[in-house]
Amino acid sequence: MSRTGKKHKTWNPDQMKLAIRAVREKEMGYLKASKVFDVPKSTLEDYAKQFHKTPEQLVAAPIGRPVLSLEMEEDLVSYCLEMDRRVYGLGTADMERFSFLLPGNG
Known part of the structure; x- marks a missing residue:
């Protein structure tokens, strides 16, 4: 929804x-x-x-924004978990910025 x-x-x-x-x-x-x-x-x-x-x-045609490839999504999840382990909070803006900085996502 x-x-x-x-x-x-x-x-x-x-x-x-x-x-x-x-x-x-x-x-x-x-x-x-x-x-x-x-x-x-x-x-x-x-x-x-x-x-x-x-x-x-x-x-x-898919609706919404383009999605990350499975590999890129796994990289982003790994990074988030590492930041969580280091007790470093990430906000929504951080997540958006990092997702676009991943190799292959333009």
Whole structure:
């Protein structure tokens, strides 16, 4: 759940693909497609307007920020545990800064 308490991507991805195609091919409007395919109208509008992407690309795209690779995450956890062992407190800003300083994370 997000900070607002709403669940993300609880709709059926296959239904969203069909809804995007229906809107793009002008078979129906956003409101009707959202009702027929049981998907959120605002999400359908956002996705259908991205003409440079296929419905498959849009539905498969992850939400939120990019995640760390498993190896990078393990490095960050090890560092945090070492800092904890040394009784050195790390805040949220420290964690964000360290995650971007890891090799390979740009």
